Amino acid sequence: MVAQRISIFPLTGVILFPGLQVPLHIFEPRYRALVSDAMARDRQIGMIQPRGGGEPPPLFDMGCVGRIVDVEALEDGRYNLVLEGFARFRVLRELDVTTPFRQIEAELIEENEIDQALSSVERASLERESQRFANAQGYSVDWDSVARLDDRSLVNGIAQIAPFDAAAKQALLEAEGLKVRADLLVQLMQFFGRRDSDDPRVTLQ
Template sequence: MQLALFPLSAHLLPGGIMPLRIFEPRYQRMIAQAGDLGFALCMVDPRQPDALRNMFPVATRVTIIDFDTLPDGLLGVTVQGIERVQIEDLWQAPDGLRSGEVTPLPAWPAHPLPPAQQPLADALRAVFADYPDYAALYQQPPWQDANWVAQRWLEVLPIPVAQKQLLLAASDNRAALTLLQRVLVANH
């Protein structure tokens, strides 16, 4: 499938919600053309010298769930992550908008959060309590969904981007949950 690519310095994963401020004409065009397929949020790879290809290969296809004109006159768009995708090829339009051929990656197998990993959900609840604007994006957080908890942590934890990419490319959430448990236990 072909999708427009929106590079960011942050990850958004399936089930995640993120508000965006759209001001460049190329990204206004991307929003106007998103349709039912949406577009892909891609993590910027600052190590890549080729400006066309300065994105990590695992991205997230997103859909627009809300939009509004912001107080500063810019377009505000809220997107939700749908699925992980692998960028296979990319190209750039004359206005600078990059698009790519992407392949959907299989969803992580769903399962409830094991009791031993419940502290991950509890710590995430504390993050939500500390950041009410972030928490407001999620009306009914699925605290017992292991994928959802792992993916929200991967979005917010400041771990190296290359390491996040390895976790995102995995076929399930086991490595992510193990790492998250180690990091959170070490910090508490």
């Protein structure tokens, strides 16, 4: 594992996984400064969830560092950007800095390439539960496109966009290995799927 200094964007309910992208609208001055700094250096930002309240709020132990792959600088100083995850990280300590944004020292987690595939039974179970969950929630999904995804993209993609609470999202991020994450996803969809949803119909594609 490799230790690295990471500038972080704490955001509740938003989880980034390696290989996936998340769009962000940056408007707070401290995070506009974060983006400016990242663009001048390595284009990297660490996404991590805060744990509870306070100022600054404490952080969960794990997040995911991403690289800015697309950015639009607006005239008023705001940014629209796309962040692509490339490695999970574990927080070692928070650094004492003068920047308006927080920075940490973290170790990057090397993913085990051997555990990046599901058995046909595990894949079928995940797809079946995903369809049940989507139908129960009133989501519209392009299942033909879903079927073409590799196992890693399928599992991490569902984990990233599913409307679970912050604690559940964090548990998915911290799950070690694709099989463990897929099993947890099935359990979470069964649990949350039993709830009645008053949310309007959304499209997940």
